[in-house]
Structure formats: structure tokens, C-alpha cells
Amino acid sequence: MLATPLTSAEIEGIRARFPILRREVHGHPLVYLDSAATAQKPDSVIDAESDFVRTSNAAVNRGAHFLAGEATEAYEDARDTIARFLGVDDNEVVFTSHATEALNLVAYALGTASSGRGAGSHTDAARFALHEGDEIVVTELEHHANLIPWQELAARTGATLRYIPVLDHGGLDLDAAAEIIGERTRVLAVTHVSNVTGAVTPLDRLVPLARAVGALVVLDACQSAPHLPLRPRELDVDVAVFSGHKLYGPTGIGVLYGRAELLDALPPFLYGGSMITTVTMDRAEYLPSPQRFEPGTPRLSQAVGLAAAVRFVEEFGMARIAATEHALAARLLDGLVRVPGVRMLGVDNPAPRVALASIVIDGVHAHDAGQVLDDRGIAARVGHHCAQPLHRRFGVSASLRLSAGIHTTPDELDLAIDAVAGIRPFFGLGEGAGA
Amino acid sequence: MSDLEQLYQQIIMDHAKHPHGTGLVARDETSHQRNPVCGDEVTLTLRWDAAGDRIADVAWEGSGCSISQASASLLATLAEERAAEGEPWTPEELTALIEDFREALRSRGAIPLDEERFGDAAALSGVSKYVARVKCAMLAWVAAEDLLLRRTGVAR
Numbered sequence: 001m002l003a004t005p006l007t008s009a010e011i012e013g014i015r016a017r018f019p020i021l022r023r024e025v026h027g028h029p030l031v032y033l034d035s036a037a038t039a040q041k042p043d044s045v046i047d048a049e050s051d052f053v054r055t056s057n058a059a060v061n062r063g064a065h066f067l068a069g070e071a072t073e074a075y076e077d078a079r080d081t082i083a084r085f086l087g088v089d090d091n092e093v094v095f096t097s098h099a100t101e102a103l104n105l106v107a108y109a110l111g112t113a114s115s116g117r118g119a120g121s122h123t124d125a126a127r128f129a130l131h132e133g134d135e136i137v138v139t140e141l142e143h144h145a146n147l148i149p150w151q152e153l154a155a156r157t158g159a160t161l162r163y164i165p166v167l168d169h170g171g172l173d174l175d176a177a178a179e180i181i182g183e184r185t186r187v188l189a190v191t192h193v194s195n196v197t198g199a200v201t202p203l204d205r206l207v208p209l210a211r212a213v214g215a216l217v218v219l220d221a222c223q224s225a226p227h228l229p230l231r232p233r234e235l236d237v238d239v240a241v242f243s244g245h246k247l248y249g250p251t252g253i254g255v256l257y258g259r260a261e262l263l264d265a266l267p268p269f270l271y272g273g274s275m276i277t278t279v280t281m282d283r284a285e286y287l288p289s290p291q292r293f294e295p296g297t298p299r300l301s302q303a304v305g306l307a308a309a310v311r312f313v314e315e316f317g318m319a320r321i322a323a324t325e326h327a328l329a330a331r332l333l334d335g336l337v338r339v340p341g342v343r344m345l346g347v348d349n350p351a352p353r354v355a356l357a358s359i360v361i362d363g364v365h366a367h368d369a370g371q372v373l374d375d376r377g378i379a380a381r382v383g384h385h386c387a388q389p390l391h392r393r394f395g396v397s398a399s400l401r402l403s404a405g406i407h408t409t410p411d412e413l414d415l416a417i418d419a420v421a422g423i424r425p426f427f428g429l430g431e432g433a434g435a
Numbered sequence: 436m437s438d439l440e441q442l443y444q445q446i447i448m449d450h451a452k453h454p455h456g457t458g459l460v461a462r463d464e465t466s467h468q469r470n471p472v473c474g475d476e477v478t479l480t481l482r483w484d485a486a487g488d489r490i491a492d493v494a495w496e497g498s499g500c501s502i503s504q505a506s507a508s509l510l511a512t513l514a515e516e517r518a519a520e521g522e523p524w525t526p527e528e529l530t531a532l533i534e535d536f537r538e539a540l541r542s543r544g545a546i547p548l549d550e551e552r553f554g555d556a557a558a559l560s561g562v563s564k565y566v567a568r569v570k571c572a573m574l575a576w577v578a579a580e581d582l583l584l585r586r587t588g589v590a591r
Binding site: 365368383397 | 438
């Protein structure tokens with residue numbers, strides 16, 4: 001049972017809070033359909049970040065002066081806000097520079113554990129070490145950020161990287177997954193929502209396979225966190241990462257959720273100040289999570305801004321946002337499939353999806369297609385969206401992606417669908433397939 | 436003409452649909468350029484005259500957006516016209532032409548391409564208003580530049 005969608009009055013109220021939506025592009029009101037690449041920011045996020053810099057900026061977790069205390073409190077409050085958003089404990093939330101760093105952090109920490117290094121006396125990193133013969137499993141639809149760190153970890157440890165293939169309709173081959181995930185599997189790294197097809201991964205089918213063999217489950221939640229309720233414990237994953245800037249927050253900040261038991265066992269990724277207990281000229285001992293994984297001066301205003309972004313979406317609730325975007329997803333799909341000469345990647349996948357679609361237009365390169373949309377003030381993404389293997393699987397090198405956000409209206413989608421319908425005629429191609 | 440129509444002039448659309456100068460052979464020394472963002476690719480060769488000091492022919496193969504493909508086709512056409520007029524490019528002339536092409540394309544619409552020098556390729560002037568597309572239009576020209584630099588021993 002879906003929650004009540006946002007009313008059109010609520011969406012108008014939301015739109016008024018995004019200053020960038022008042023812009024015009026090429027003489028048209030901006031229609032921003034590139035939220036999957038980066039989301040726009042509401043006033044409350046922009047203000048939270050700048051207010052912090054104007055009034056409370058100081059180095060956190062060190063120094064005893066008044067502002068240092070205030071800044072530390074703001075930073076830890078931000079962590080607490082994220083933890084409550086995810087339904088996890090504060091010490092399970094690590095701030096990183098972006099989701100990419102969060103995934104690299106896990107891969108590198110596992111690599112360090114595999115080389116026999118731990119994290120000091122109070123940990124047990126060896127349990128997570130990878131060796132020759134072990135297997136890391138990813139899927140064919142991953143963003144490069146959830147693929148390349150695992151390729152490199154496999155190369156460093158002698159483990160084998162395997163992948164769950166994508167079927168013609170764009171969904172994962174779950175029968176193959178049941179074969180691939182086995183006794184040798186140590187890590188399953190998978191996206192929650194595809195950044196190309198928008199399909200939600202059937203985690204209820206995949207996670208139990210990994211659990212049955214004791215493998216770690218790493219979830220790339222970049223495309224789900226802004227659109228669906230994200231509860232890592234309910235999903236039974238060990239790690240979940242997402243980026244702040246896709247959740248209406250600032251750039252330069254990502255979140256790593258890790259199960260406490262895992263984070264307490266893993267060695268650090270980056271080494272330096274703010275993450276140690278005792279340092280001698282020979283060696284160092286490290287703080288527990290999350291400090292162990294946050295060396296150097298952390299991203300302060302970004303964390304405060306991200307917490308404001310979380311409070312912003314929580315005003316409405318992720319369940320209502322999901323219900324609203326569910327209807328937008330249906331409208332987008334129905335509209336695009338009617339346009340002659342348009343192929344939507346993964347259209348036949350019956351899985352639920354977020355309001356995101358990547359299309360290929362017969363006879364028109366994605367780059368050229370995007371230009372026609374841009375001319376009408378519509379911001380869409382063209383290219384391979386950092387998912388070359390999936391595009392190769394679909395037999396194309398690039399696509400045009402439309403992705404909605406909390407401020408997207410049905411009318412905007414209709415404008416975009418109408419603009420898509422105008423692409424082939426603009427390039428002198430008739431209706432229907434065939435150039 | 437709107438900016439978009441300027442960008443996609445008929446000349447460009449024609450060259451994108453029916454490209455000139457395509458076809459490489461195994462002995463060609465080529466430069467392969469790609470735009471990793473969108474997957475545009477151009478592999479291009481400069482074929483030298485018997486004396487080895489003028490460019491008799493430009494040939495290429497590629498795939499990608501209409502701007503990248505038309506631009507390669509227009510460069511090949513321009514080389515062909517020069518050769519037909521009995522004035523094939525010297526490496527210095529082509530180097531200077533590429534530099535001026537780049538300057539115009541990076542000018543955000545301030546510097547149009549001179550039709551006297553660029554022929555039909557002047558139709559690419561409209562690209563300069565679209566910063567994100569300059570790289571598409573440059574692809575073939577960068578390949579030619581790469582080959583010229585290799586000849587003078589300056590590796591890219």
C-alpha cells in the first residue's frame with residue numbers, strides 16, 4: 001500500500017523553495033530532469049551551509065574554544081540526523097567525500113585486511129580478508145564506481161571478480177545469480193536502483209543468497225536514497241553508500257553506512273590526524289568507527305548542509321515522495337513508449353522503478369538528441385552515465401536520460417515527452433522506425 | 436535562424452548522413468581520438484604526397500554524434516578541395532588552420548570561421564555557442580594535430 005502522494009499544492013510549495021527553478025534557459029523556464037546526475041538544492045540546504053560557515057565554523061573534535069564546541073556539535077548532530085534517517089546508530093555513519101570514496105573505502109579496507117594488516121588490538125580484520133580462490137560478485141548494471149574498486153580489489157588480492165548478467169529486458173538474471181553466488185563468494189556489491197533503467201533491484205531475492213554463504217553485502221544506494229525509503233537493516237545489507245548531492249544536499253559529501261561489527265573490524269582507508277589514539281615514531285593505534293574512517297579535517301558545512309537536506313525530505317516523508325514519483329515514473333514510461341522511433345532501455349523489465357528513463361532515438365545520436373531538449377530549456381543527461389558495460393549489453397554506446405526529482409511536475413514530463421517526439425522530425429527523419 | 440538551427444545547419448546534417456573521406460587501409464598511420472563522455476570516436480590519417488611534404492588526402496573512420504562525424508567529413512572535404520586546386524596543405528598551413536579552428540570554436544560565438552579559409556567547414560561556427568559540443572567538433576582536428584606533432588617528434 002503506497003502512501004499518499006504529494007498534492008500539486010505541496011509540489012508548488014516545494015518548487016518555490018528551489019531558487020534555481022526560477023531560471024530561464026534559452027528563453028524557456030528551466031525543466032530540470034537531471035536529478036540522477038546531481039539534484040538541485042532547496043533554500044534550507046543553501047542557508048544551512050552558508051549559516052554554518054558564517055557563524056559556527058571551527059575545527060571539530062579538537063580545541064576547547066567555544067566555536068570548536070559548537071562546530072563539533074553541529075557536525076555530530078548532522079551524523080545523528082543521517083543515522084535516524086537510515087534507522088541505524090551514529091557510530092555506523094561515516095562521512096566521506098562522495099559515494100565513490102565510500103565504496104573505495106570499503107574496497108581498500110578489505111584489501112588492507114587481506115594483506116594481513118588490522119586496525120589495532122581491538123579488531124578482527126582477518127575475518128574479512130580475501131584470498132586467491134575467493135570471489136567478489138557484482139552485476140552487469142553497476143555504475144563504474146561500484147565496479148572498478150572491486151576489479152582492483154580482486155587484482156590486489158588474487159580474488160576473482162564475477163558478475164550477475166543482465167537479461168534482454170534489463171533486469172538481473174536471478175537464476176544465474178543463484179549459480180554465481182556460492183561458497184566462494186565473500187562480497188556481493190550491487191546497486192539498489194539502476195542509474196540507467198531506474199529499476200529497483202530485487203534485493204529480497206539477492207541478499208538471502210549472499211547471507212546463506214556468509215558474504216558481505218555492499219549496497220550502492222545513490223539512486224535510491226533520494227527517491228525511496230532507505231533502511232539498510234531492513235534490507236539486511238552490511239554496507240550502504242549514497243551521495244549527498246543527489247539527495248538535494250551539497251557536493252563534496254557522501255555517506256557510508258556500515259554495520260558496527262564490520263566497521264569496528266576493518267582497518268582504516270586513509271591515515272592521518274583525527275583518527276588515532278596513540279602515535280609513536282613506529283606505529284599508531286586507531287579510534288573506533290566513525291572517527292577511524294574520517295582522517296583530516298572533515299567536511300563540516302557539507303555535513304550540516306546534508307543534514308538540512310535530510311530534514312527537507314523528511315518534512316514530507318520518503319514514503320510519500322516514493323508514491324509521488326511512482327506516478328511520475330508511470331507517466332514518463334507511458335509517454336516515451338508512444339513516441340515513434342524511441343527505444344527505452346529496460347522498458348520490459350517488470351520491476352518497480354523510480355522516475356528515470358534512458359532512451360535511444362533511432363537515427364539520432366544521444367548527444368544530438370539532448371541538444372534539442374536543451375534548446376527548450378530541458379536539462380537531460382547524455383552519454384553512458386558511467387555505466388559502459390550496461391550500455392554495451394544493450395548494444396548502444398550512449399543514451400539520453402531523463403530523471404525526475406521531488407520538484408518535478410507531470411506537466412514538465414509532458415513537455416519533455418513532447419520535446420522527445422520532436423527530435424526525429426528536427427533531424428529530418430520521418431515518423432516510425434528506420435532512418 | 437535559431438542557435439539550434441545554426442548548430443545543425445543543412446551542410447552539417449548532410450555531412451553527418453553522407454560522410455566524405457571515410458575509409459582507412461592497414462598501412463595508414465592513424466590517430467584515434469575519443470570523447471569518453473559520450474563515446475564519439477574518430478580514427479584519422481593524413482596521407483602525404485610523393486615528396487612527403489604536403490597533405491594529399493585526409494581519410495578517417497568513426498562513430499558518434501552528428502557534429503563529430505560532420506566535422507571529420509568537412510575536414511576531409513577541405514583537404515580534398517585544396518589538393519584539387521593544386522595547393523595541398525603544408526604541415527605548417529594545416530597546423531595554423533587547426534589552431535584558428537580551435538580558437539574560433541572556443542570563442543563562445545565571438546569569432547566566426549572564415550569561409551574563405553574553411554569552406555563548408557565554416558558551418559561549424561555555430562558549435563562555438565555550445566561549450567559542451569566543442570570537443571565533438573574538435574575530435575578529427577585533434578587527430579590531425581596529433582599526427583602533425585608526431586611527425587615533428589613531439590609526442591602528445
